[in-house]
Amino acid sequence: MDNLKKMLTVAAIVALTSQIYIKIFVSDFNISVAIILFPILLTFFKNLNPSQTGILSALFVYGLRIFVFGLRHGEYAPAIDSYFPELFFYMGYGVFYHILNENSSPFKMKRFFINLVLCDFFSNLMEMYVRINWEMLEPKFEIVGVLFLIALVRTFMVCVFILALKYYRMLILNQDHEERYRKLLWIISQLKTEMYWMQKNMDNIENVMSNAYSLFEKINSGKDEDRWAQMSVDIAKDVHEIKKEYGLIFRGVEGIIENKLKDSGMDFKDIIKILNDSMIMEAAIKGRGISIEFKCGNSFYTEKHYQLMSIFRNLIVNAMEAIDGDIKGKIVFLHLCEENLHVFKVSDNGCGIDENEKPLIFTPGFSTKIDYNTGQINRGLGLSLVKDIVEKQFEGIIRLNPERKTGTEFIIEIEKEKLEVC
Structure with a gap:
C-alpha cells in the first residue's frame, strides 16, 4: 500500500512537470522536464518498481495531455492519437531503467550516468519510430545526434542534482553528528x-x-x-x-x-548506518571474522533512536558472542513493515540456545557466557534490558523463533505509532 501511494505520487509529479516542454522535429514530439525528475524520484524511492512506475507515469502523462488539449481546443479525439506514441517513451524509460539499474548492485555515479543516457536516448528513439515509422528504418543521423545530445544534457542535470542532494544530506548529517x-x-x-x-x-x-x-x-x-x-x-x-x-x-x-538526551530524532536508515559502522568495529576488536548484513525496509523518522540502538546493539553483540571462532560467522539484521507493525529480526549461525535454557534467557543475571581463562561470567543483563525496553517503553513483543533449527533468531514486533514521528 505504501509503495502504491509513492508510485501514484511519482506519476502525478511526472505528469504535472510534463507540461513544461519544447516541440522539436515533428508535431507533438515533446522534450519535457518530467524525465529529469523521474530518475531522481526513482533514486529517492528505492523500493519502487521502475517498470510499474514508468507504466503508471505514462498513463498519467497521456491522460493529462488529452485533458489539457481538450480544455484548449474544446475536443479530445485528435489528442488521443496525437499523444499515444508518448506512452512508449515513459514505459520504455521505466523498463530500461529497471533492467540497467539493479537495486542489489552498489551505486556508482559513472555507471548510473551511462545507464540514464541509454534510457533517455533509446526511449526517445522508440517514441520517434512510433510517430513517423522511421520511413522503413531509413537512418536519420541528424535526429539521432540531437536525441543523443538531449539525453546527455538531461542526464547531466539529473546527476548534478543527485550529487548536490547527496552532499547536502552529508553536510546536515555531519552537523547533526557534531551536535x-x-x-x-x-x-x-x-x-x-x-x-x-x-x-x-x-x-x-x-x-x-x-x-x-x-x-x-x-x-x-x-x-x-x-x-x-x-x-x-x-x-x-x-x-x-x-x-x-x-x-x-x-x-x-x-x-x-x-x-x-532530549534532542531531535533520526531517520531509521541513519540509525542503521551508525549501528553497522559500530558493529563492524566491535567485531574487529573482538578479533572475529564475522560478516554482518543489514536488510532494511522503508525508513521512518523516530525520536526513540537511543532505545532502538540499545536493543539492536545488545542483540548483535549477543549474536557475536554466540558464534564459535572456528566457523565463518554471519549475522543478519532484517527490518520489515507489516500493516501497522515494524518487525525486526536478528539472526546468527552460532551455537544456538539449549531447549532447557530458552525459558531463562530473559531472566536478569542468567548467562551462559563464561571466560574460561579468567573464570569471569557475563552479568546476564543484555537480553533482560532488551526485553524491558521492548515491552515497557514500546509495548511491543520480543520472542525467539521456535522454527529455526540452526543458530538463533530473535523477532521483535512494535506498533508503528510507538516508533514513528509524523
Missing part, C-alpha cells in the same frame, strides 16, 4: 562527577562493613558493652548518609539523561 558529539562530551563530564561521589560512597560502604564486623566481634566476645549502642547508632547514621548520597547521584544521572 550529538558535543552533547556526549558534556554527558561524560557530568557522569565523571557522579562517578566521584559513587567512589566516595564505596569507601563509606567499606567503613560501614568494617564497623559492622567490628561490632559483631565485640558482641560475640562480650567486650566493650558500653560502646555497642553508640557503634550501632554510628553504623545506622553512616548507612543513612550513603543512602542520601546515592539518592543525589541517582537524581543527578536521571537529570543528565532526561535533559541532555
Whole structure:
C-alpha cells in the first residue's frame, strides 16, 4: 500500500512537470522536464518498481495531455492519437531503467550516468519510430545526434542534482553528528562527577562493613558493652548518609539523561548506518571474522533512536558472542513493515540456545557466557534490558523463533505509532 501511494505520487509529479516542454522535429514530439525528475524520484524511492512506475507515469502523462488539449481546443479525439506514441517513451524509460539499474548492485555515479543516457536516448528513439515509422528504418543521423545530445544534457542535470542532494544530506548529517558529539562530551563530564561521589560512597560502604564486623566481634566476645549502642547508632547514621548520597547521584544521572538526551530524532536508515559502522568495529576488536548484513525496509523518522540502538546493539553483540571462532560467522539484521507493525529480526549461525535454557534467557543475571581463562561470567543483563525496553517503553513483543533449527533468531514486533514521528 505504501509503495502504491509513492508510485501514484511519482506519476502525478511526472505528469504535472510534463507540461513544461519544447516541440522539436515533428508535431507533438515533446522534450519535457518530467524525465529529469523521474530518475531522481526513482533514486529517492528505492523500493519502487521502475517498470510499474514508468507504466503508471505514462498513463498519467497521456491522460493529462488529452485533458489539457481538450480544455484548449474544446475536443479530445485528435489528442488521443496525437499523444499515444508518448506512452512508449515513459514505459520504455521505466523498463530500461529497471533492467540497467539493479537495486542489489552498489551505486556508482559513472555507471548510473551511462545507464540514464541509454534510457533517455533509446526511449526517445522508440517514441520517434512510433510517430513517423522511421520511413522503413531509413537512418536519420541528424535526429539521432540531437536525441543523443538531449539525453546527455538531461542526464547531466539529473546527476548534478543527485550529487548536490547527496552532499547536502552529508553536510546536515555531519552537523547533526557534531551536535550529538558535543552533547556526549558534556554527558561524560557530568557522569565523571557522579562517578566521584559513587567512589566516595564505596569507601563509606567499606567503613560501614568494617564497623559492622567490628561490632559483631565485640558482641560475640562480650567486650566493650558500653560502646555497642553508640557503634550501632554510628553504623545506622553512616548507612543513612550513603543512602542520601546515592539518592543525589541517582537524581543527578536521571537529570543528565532526561535533559541532555532530549534532542531531535533520526531517520531509521541513519540509525542503521551508525549501528553497522559500530558493529563492524566491535567485531574487529573482538578479533572475529564475522560478516554482518543489514536488510532494511522503508525508513521512518523516530525520536526513540537511543532505545532502538540499545536493543539492536545488545542483540548483535549477543549474536557475536554466540558464534564459535572456528566457523565463518554471519549475522543478519532484517527490518520489515507489516500493516501497522515494524518487525525486526536478528539472526546468527552460532551455537544456538539449549531447549532447557530458552525459558531463562530473559531472566536478569542468567548467562551462559563464561571466560574460561579468567573464570569471569557475563552479568546476564543484555537480553533482560532488551526485553524491558521492548515491552515497557514500546509495548511491543520480543520472542525467539521456535522454527529455526540452526543458530538463533530473535523477532521483535512494535506498533508503528510507538516508533514513528509524523
